[in-house]
Amino acid sequence: MKSVIIGQYIPGKGIFYQLDPRTKIVSVLFIMIAVFMLQTVTQLLVALGIALIVLFLGRISVMKVIKGLKPIFVLLIFTFVFQILLNKEGEIIVDQEMQLTIFSVIFLIVAFVLWRVAVKFLKYRFILFLLFVATVFTILIFVDFGYSIVDSFNFRVYEQGIRMSVFVVIRLLIIITLSTVLTLTTKPTDLTQGLEKLMHPLKKIGFDSESFALIISISLRYIPTIFDEANKIMLAQASRGADFSEGKLKDKLKQVISLLVPMFIIAFMRSEELANAMESRNFVPGEKRTRINVLVFSYKDILTTVFSIIILASAIMLRVL
Amino acid sequence: MGIRFNEVSYDYSSFAEGLYTAIRDINLSITEKHEFIALVGHTGSGKSTLAKHMNALIFPTSGSLEIFGNIITSKRNKNIKYNSIRKKVGLVFQFPEYQLFEETVEKDIMFGPLNFKISVEEAKRLAKEALNLVGLDDSYLKRNPYNLSGGEKKRVSIAGILAMDPEILVLDEPTSGLDPAGKRVLMDLFKDINQKTGKTVVIITHDMDLVYQYFNRVLVMNDSRLIYDGNPDDLFKRDDLAEQHLDYPNTIKVLKHLNEKLNLNMNVYQKTNEDALKEIERAVSV
Numbered sequence: 044m045k046s047v048i049i050g051q052y053i054p055g056k057g058i059f060y061q062l063d064p065r066t067k068i069v070s071v072l073f074i075m076i077a078v079f080m081l082q083t084v085t086q087l088l089v090a091l092g093i094a095l096i097v098l099f100l101g102r103i104s105v106m107k108v109i110k111g112l113k114p115i116f117v118l119l120i121f122t123f124v125f126q127i128l129l130n131k132e133g134e135i136i137v138d139q140e141m142q143l144t145i146f147s148v149i150f151l152i153v154a155f156v157l158w159r160v161a162v163k164f165l166k167y168r169f170i171l172f173l174l175f176v177a178t179v180f181t182i183l184i185f186v187d188f189g190y191s192i193v194d195s196f197n198f199r200v201y202e203q204g205i206r207m208s209v210f211v212v213i214r215l216l217i218i219i220t221l222s223t224v225l226t227l228t229t230k231p232t233d234l235t236q237g238l239e240k241l242m243h244p245l246k247k248i249g250f251d252s253e254s255f256a257l258i259i260s261i262s263l264r265y266i267p268t269i270f271d272e273a274n275k276i277m278l279a280q281a282s283r284g285a286d287f288s289e290g291k292l293k294d295k296l297k298q299v300i301s302l303l304v305p306m307f308i309i310a311f312m313r314s315e316e317l318a319n320a321m322e323s324r325n326f327v328p329g330e331k332r333t334r335i336n337v338l339v340f341s342y343k344d345i346l347t348t349v350f351s352i353i354i355l356a357s358a359i360m361l362r363v364l
Numbered sequence: 365m366g367i368r369f370n371e372v373s374y375d376y377s378s379f380a381e382g383l384y385t386a387i388r389d390i391n392l393s394i395t396e397k398h399e400f401i402a403l404v405g406h407t408g409s410g411k412s413t414l415a416k417h418m419n420a421l422i423f424p425t426s427g428s429l430e431i432f433g434n435i436i437t438s439k440r441n442k443n444i445k446y447n448s449i450r451k452k453v454g455l456v457f458q459f460p461e462y463q464l465f466e467e468t469v470e471k472d473i474m475f476g477p478l479n480f481k482i483s484v485e486e487a488k489r490l491a492k493e494a495l496n497l498v499g500l501d502d503s504y505l506k507r508n509p510y511n512l513s514g515g516e517k518k519r520v521s522i523a524g525i526l527a528m529d530p531e532i533l534v535l536d537e538p539t540s541g542l543d544p545a546g547k548r549v550l551m552d553l554f555k556d557i558n559q560k561t562g563k564t565v566v567i568i569t570h571d572m573d574l575v576y577q578y579f580n581r582v583l584v585m586n587d588s589r590l591i592y593d594g595n596p597d598d599l600f601k602r603d604d605l606a607e608q609h610l611d612y613p614n615t616i617k618v619l620k621h622l623n624e625k626l627n628l629n630m631n632v633y634q635k636t637n638e639d640a641l642k643e644i645e646r647a648v649s650v
Contacts, residue, residue, distance in 0.1 A: 272462075275457070275459075275462050276462045276463070278416065278421045278422075278457070278462075279457045279462040279463040280463060281421055281450065282419055282421055282450050282454070282455040282457070282525070283450070283463065283475055283476040283479060283524060283525070283528065284447050284450055284451060284476055284479030284480050284528070285475075285479055286446055286447050286450070294479070300465065301465045301475065303465075304465035304466075305461060305462055305463065305464065305465050308461065308465075308510060309461055309462075312461070
């Protein structure tokens with residue numbers, strides 16, 4: 044959980060740290076819209092290149108972002124596979140006859156067991172997974188003897204399937220990278236202040252942007268705290284014999300309750316303490332407040348905004364023309 | 365047997381700040397019988413991390429430790445029943461809020477014993493016994509643990525561990541937040557358990573008066589290292605305690621001060637207030 048980089052602020056230097064949060068939010072929004080306007084893989088690759096240049100300019104280590112993207116990889120693989128399997132447009136690229144016989148079922152089970160055993164003892168789980176998938180395909184293609192369980196079927200990959208899967212994956216990558224840059228370089232408090240300022244005009248239609256920003260910043264602030272507390276509760280209950288990795292399902296259910304009840308109680312206690320602390324420092328909801336850090340635009344902000352507008356404009360041009 | 369630490373280190377990792385070493389190269393041996401040990405050190409010196417190792421709640425980053433014959437290393441071992449270690453070494457956390465969750469005190473104390481497959485009737489009996497031990501009467505059994513005062517919650521959480529009847533008892537600041545009388549009651553209870561049953565008791569505390577008065581072995585942590593392991597008498601005879609962020613017991617402080625100001629020659633090493641008073645009377649009457 045600690046290696047999850049999405050939504051985490053890491054102190055550092057570089058141009059993105061000096062920008063006004065409003066600029067960053069607006070620019071990221073513009074570029075995201077631009078990315079959604081693009082229609083071909085080539086255009087997207089160019090966009091990915093631009094995203095990498097942006098990372099480089101901001102002196103953000105690409106490795107760090109890739110490391111942080113790890114939990115997203117599962118999602119990316121899923122989208123990739125679904126696009127390939129379900130999209131049936133365009134020319135057929137792969138057309139392979141496959142059989143499922145008694146023997147292939149046995150082989151599949153053996154392969155599965157081997158894979159699970161290998162995962163236990165070896166590193167490089169991802170490579171092992173790919174090997175397993177390849178083995179499954181080989182078995183389905185070449186094992187054609189024995190009593191067949193279902194009629195032979197064809198495994199087809201269509202041109203459009205490949206194109207769309209690459210397209211969607213690159214698009215997701217760009218968007219996640221962009222939003223990671225935003226959260227990586229902006230303190231949550233700055234981020235909410237930026238949002239608050241940006242949504243300020245909505246007050247006319249009855250939307251209270253200040254309260255909204257306050258709610259967001261408090262929630263963000265308390266995520267690590269609550270996580271920490273959950274960990275402590277888990278240890279306290281484990282030392283009373285409720286270890287989550289041992290015991291039967293029925294016991295585990297009881298153990299979950301022993302975790303949840305203190306969680307809620309502590310969360311309520313915390314919120315009450317926070318409310319008292321805020322009130323004793325004279326916080327009045329809805330009252331006008333001053334800020335320690337006042338947001339100021341600099342020429343860098345103007346440049347960044349212009350840059351993102353240019354990108355959005357060119358994306359629209361590409362779409363229209 | 366008991367608990368033996370062998371070059372144990374533990375690192376906390378965080379994305380922004382990298383590694384933080386909480387304890388470093390700890391070598392320590394605690395026998396399972398007749399020890400009464402105080403664990404002291406300033407905030408953040410690694411006391412609680414050390415305590416969490418004692419019942420295998422967390423595993424060392426490097427080094428190993430042996431708890432009742434089970435070797436604990438950085439990896440979880442499938443052949444070790446970690447739950448049974450926690451039955452043998454009971455650890456009471458500093459804040460009772462982290463463990464109370466049932467709707468009655470009785471049920472909450474029974475949670476531990478029931479996890480260790482003790483029958484309901486037996487668990488009920490143990491709960492009652494443990495509750496009486498910590499100085500609360502039977503009327504508390506049916507009360508809601510969240511409606512108790514801070515000190516009462518603390519006692520209930522201690523009873524929750526006592527009911528498991530562990531061989532070694534580890535308590536993280538059991539006396540913090542209690543009034544002086546309550547402190548004495550609990551310390552007398554732990555001493556009593558130690559003497560009657562012979563169970564080893566390890567107590568984390570900041571109260572040097574208690575350390576001086578009650579314990580026969582004291583462990584001092586400073587900057588993630590174990591810097592002293594011995595009896596409190598020798599510890600408090602040293603002059604460099606301030607460097608270890610430790611304080612002297614009140615009796616020693618007061619008597620030293622009087623010696624200086626009034627130019628007396630009293631023996632400052634008196635454990636209780638009564639002994640200190642007697643020493644003063646003796647010095648004044650001479």
